Amino acid sequence: MSYLKLSSLKKTYPNGVTAVKDIDLEIEKGEFVVLLGPSGCGKTTTLRMLAGLEEVTEGSIVLDGKDITHLPPRQRDISMIFQSYAVWPHMTVAENIAYPLKLRKMDKRAIASKVEEVAKICKIVDYLDRYPAQLSGGQRQRVAVARALAVNSKLSLMDEPLSNLDAKLRVSVRTFLKEIHRNTGATTIFVTHDQAEAMALADRIVVMNEGRVEQVGSTREIYNECGSLFTAQFMGTPPANIQKVALASSRGRLVAAAGGGEGAMPLDLGDRSAFPGMEGLIGNEVFLAVRPENIAIGEPDGVNEASIEIVEPQGAYTILVTRVLGGEWKIMLEGDVDFRIGQKVSLKIDPGKVMFYDAQSTKRISLS
Template structure:
């Protein structure tokens, strides 16, 4: 297993369109890293450059400290799972899996052993003699996975491998793939646009936007400690609520003011905001970092009429209207809140994030 390092990696299409721009990334040995972003953000382009299927415009790719930027795919010691599986239809499952091994001139006994090993790992032993067209989508997926695993590569690339499966199977395969990774300990780069997938599988998530990396970190990092408004808005369902606030001063104390309510930033937040007096900030607060009370309590900041509620079983989503904007709050399932009811709303102050409205970047402690 190995490390992967991308240095200023860029890809330009035509003269002006950048598929990826200045990607700098280090993947450690045995790490499972997920490239996450909306479609067209350059995550697949980046992966294809790592695989050698896309020419690099600028920058260097190192695998195990070796420059592979201009090597053809077969010499990079990688393997890949494609979105469409790319299982060769004219070969049987076992031929598909054995294909890369045969090209390495391994002995047939060795090939057989490894095919058996990997097929039991991916649970496709019964289908070895079948052709791909006789398999379901999930089974083909496993074949693609088995083929990628069998070569024991330095870096393992997966390009949205689960996106063609139905929702239930996707969740199941997610767990299985994580278990397989635990067993094989392969350095893995996984591309997806599904944040649930990313958050549940990744050791580290790399969030991309418009061809650049916006933030990288663990699931908790990208969820609770967003670098900018894009990440805060992209990660999490329902997404972060953004409230436009003005910082006022009253009686020598800072005060966050909104057309509907005002409150005093306390603790950390005071430290963060103390230089922003008189300026506009955007307050980002996650739906579950807001509290809904039926009665007025000292923690509650303002009251509002409930617009709609969406019961989810394990929790309920309460929507209120604030400045022509829908604000969603995740509340415990009980007590039940009904539309039209007046509720009192408070914040978990240490979970509030503040952003600069011009740069959309996070405002941190000076």
């Protein structure tokens, strides 16, 4: 029996919009799970249903053996960090942290020591007597974290808590949150649309799209073994290069020809032995997905030749834009490499990292 179980969870708003369609999810105690997806995918609605801030239309939520589907928020034993931090402006930092504890009828001395304790962890001891308006965004965020930390709840919810911070702060708070999770081991559900955040924080990522779960897995699985075309398109900066192709076999090699067939050069994917179980697909139309970093560049040798159209240096890596099979493909190379625009190169694709998706269902075609 898992710690938190969502069964066929569904949410339809009074105006008829269905934000969440049938979500099943099981989460173990102490896990850090990230709900990831584009805006409008239902991740926040799911979180709000968990918090009890949104009425559940269908399905059930069981937390630690107790059905909390229709309980009001205060009876669920949860804590939450909001996107706007939701630090109460008319209370000092100390009062903010103490408020939930007072509601839990803790005695004064215990509250004071708890406030002290979490303030130390969150490094806000010096600000305890200040009002939120006197704090910076990052400090307010720490107050929100401290408040959530103090209640020691069964489930910790975070609704895009980093999205209001500037880019630099976001990375440091991210590390801070991970550190706190490592120390407390609190079961956490974190909602974000930022994949870098998701990959950095999550034990498991739940990729969501249009109110459904696309894929659940570790960062590695989600990134390298995208279960659906959506995930492949969504994950990665830049995302995977995707092209609708017809597969063919030519002199022992697997070749992909552009679906449109507008005279573009077919792409040599590698020796057929690198693609076991592909026999049935020869001649079929599939979606081909290759991550930018899984393509290497060599001197032009007549195979997979392309010319470089755009060079985007990023310091630690360089992104090259080329035209492959009539589409724009991005290639990511380590380091600050020097290429000229218009230069002819040969593309070397790592056969083990190529992903195929069914042209109709857009589900992954697994190679056995």
